[in-house]
Amino acid sequence: MRPLSLSILAILLAFASPRAETPTFGKDVSSIIYNNCTSCHRDGEIGPMPLTNYSEIAAYADMIKYVTETQYMPPWKPDYNYSQHIGARTLTKTEINTISNWVNAGFPQGDIALEAPMPEFPTGSVLGTPDLVLTMAEPFTIRGDNVDQYQVFVIPTHLTEDREIEAVEFRPGNRRIVHHALIGADITGTARQRDLETPEEYGYESFGAFGAPTTVVLPGYTPGAKPSIYPKGVGHILPKNSDLLIQVHYAPWPLAESDQSSINIFFKKEPIEREVGFISFAPLTTDGETLSRIFRVLLGEERHGGTPVEKIRIDKLFVIPKDQITTFRTTLFIDRDISLLSIYPHMHLLGKYWEVYATDPQGNRTNLLRIEDWDFNWQGNYTFTQYQKIAAGSQIHAITTYDNTTNNPVNPNYPPRNLTWGDKTTDEMLLVVMEYIPYRQGDENIALTVGRGGEISIDFNGNGQRDFADFLLFIQNFGLNRGDTSYQRHFDLNGDGHINFTDFIIFANQYAE
Amino acid sequence: MHKVIAKIFWIAAALFLLSGTGLCTPYKIYIFMGETCPVSRHYTLTLKKLHTEYASEKLEFIGIFPNRLSTPATIAAFKEKYALPFTCIGDSTHTWVNRLGATITPEVVVADTSNTAIYRGRIDNTFADLGKRRRVITERDLANVLNSLKDEKTPAFRQTQAIGCIITSWQNAKQE
Secondary structure: OHHHHHHHHHHHHHHOOOOOOOOOHHHHHHHHHHHHOOOOOOOOOOOOOOOOOHHHHHHOHHHHHHHHHOOOOOOOOEOOOOOOEOOOOOOOHHHHHHHHHHHHOOOOOOOHHHOOOOOOOOOOOOOOOOOEEEEOOOOEEOOOOOOOEEEEEEEEOOOOOOEEEEEEEEEOOOOOOEEEEEEEEEOOOHHHHHHHHOOOOOOEEOOOOOOOOOOEEEEEEOOOOOOOEOOOOEEEEEOOOOEEEEEEEEOOOOOOOEEOOEEEEEEOOOOOOEEOEEEEEOOOOOOOHHHHHHHHHHOOHHHHOOOOEEEEEEOOOOEEOOOOEEEEEEEEEEOOOEEEEEEEEEOOOOEEEEEEEEEOOOOOEEEEEEEOOOOHHHOOOEEEEEEEEEOOOOEEEEEEEEEOOOOOOOOOOOOOOOEEEOOOOOOEOOEEEEEEEEOOOOHHHOEOOOOHHHOOOOOOOOOOOOOHHHHHHHHHHOOOEEOEOOOOHHHOOOOOOEOOHHHHHHHHHHHHO | OHHHHHHHHHHHHHHHHHHHHHHHOOEEEEEEOOOOOHHHHHHHHHHHHHHHHHOOOOEEEEEEEOOOOOOHHHHHHHHHHOOOOOEEEEOOOOHHHHHHOOOEEOEEEEEOOOOOEEEEEOOOOOEEEOOEEOOOOOOOHHHHHHHHHHOOOOOOOEEOOOOOEEOOOOOOOOOO
16 A cells, blocks of 8 residues: 555656746756766767857757757667666657757756756776776777778786676777777687787777687677676686687778777676576577587587577578568577576668567566667667566567668668678678576566666665665655756666666665565 | 049959959859768768869869857867868858858858859768768769869759758857
8 A cells, every 4th residue: 555655656746847938058958968968978088079068068959959859869779668778878758858949949048057067977997996907909090081990909818817707897098989899708819810810900800790709708888888797696707818809899080090998807806606608699590500509619608507598590591682671580499597687689781670578488578679770880788777587498589670772871782782691791690699697586686787796775865774764765756867957866776867667676675675 | 544544454453353253263162061070070081082183273162160169270170180171261150051051061062153052962972861871872962063063064953961960050049
């Protein structure tokens, strides 16, 4: 009875704020822009125009209205209503309308005393002092010919023993040109060898991925994303003598600038009980058998006590005929209880659509990811806000669509050609890599927060106890979104920008503990 | 007598000037650009190439910077950084924007001596939309217009949709 009446109260509170008058920069718009745009749009970052004060924002007013209405900005590809991932960059309908109304009304500045404070943007590491810093041996200079470049750099770790990893933080050397980075570890020396084969340049060019087998794939980097931190008892193992591989995507740029990026590594303070493993699918053959074997080796699945993937099935051969739109349905059969941490979808330039979901033996469905308008330039590794339990006997389905017609402006071939699997820009891929751990009772209630050590606190008033007063505080803030003036980050337990029912569940679980 | 000489002088001067402008710069290629607009930045390479290929006494390139925050210093810095080989001027009051009807950066307006537009729009079709960059360019609109002009043909007025940053209109801005 009590929770019910309180949630009604919460809903009432959320809808109670009237918004009739003309929005102003000071009162309404500054907090939306500062909290959703300025992390990238400030000096030295990847966002091209600085958006750090009224005059800079007003100077781009019509454009800001356009890019927010069309949801081009802030950049975030997964459908937020389908499944929840950490660090989602989305504006609410209300926020988008506020910006539009403000621009239509002639973008008034209003009362500057009400202007939102600028969030603190860390200049050093977001996570603290790293245990190991690995830096590119020398600066790499891009060609500066407006063509994307994908370069793999091999950095020896010189580790004399296996180390357990809590977090990995990629630090771009030149934030203007580094568009994204993938990170992996190679113990075979293959990448080192490839690097030697191109002595004229530092690193080697590889579009699809690392172009070498990797035992571990660590969370990569996209601008603005916070580094993931593995929860208590969970993490990766970085093998001794391994080489760290970073594949950096340099944005098309008209000048030959250079970059020297580095990686901060944080070791686990307490031992790992469950090592993170990978399941992946990539449909090379219709039965999937050959392929899953290849990938098991490639992703080091054997190291984690054998893959939980019983088999992979795809509805047809992975061939994408020219002048057609083709959809593939791929299924993974899972043979034991596992918990998923993250999902990394990957396709190239013909890719249009992604949908990944699981069905358990009872037919219950868990949505994992949907991307309506795939953009190769904004690919990323998406960490779920909570562990996703996949029960033994479940199937994970991927529906992917490719547009190999001339209507696809980024089609690498003009006129279109038949394409199949491969590493090059003019090849295609259908690859999903998911991080998992063996399931343990209660996993589904654990929030994968962005705070160091994976701890979240619901002791909002800081009196050392989780009590009813904290509950009342939470309820008062329920329904607020990032960008609302009174939004406070610590009530947003999963850090997705919305204090909503998901946070309520996390709250309730913590409360009950 | 004195007066007649003066008259002749002025007529000669006027004729010289008219024919001079007529001969030297019959066509202007106005390029609206934004120092911080990524699409403008992207096209600096293309513009340099087009300039090398087509600029002449008859075809003059002029960069116009309509952003409200453009200053001679920001324009000079942009021109230097991307090594733009043509004159760049500021237009934060939107005199040129209004005269030539530009709405986007980058957008080009090719105009004849009487400042009548014969082409307005994109440079080429690299961008299908914001962030959607073609791997294969199939329409080179500006180059086509410049080719015709080079061959002494004046094409009929054409307009295309430029993709880039919308030029903020300050006409109905509420400044207090």
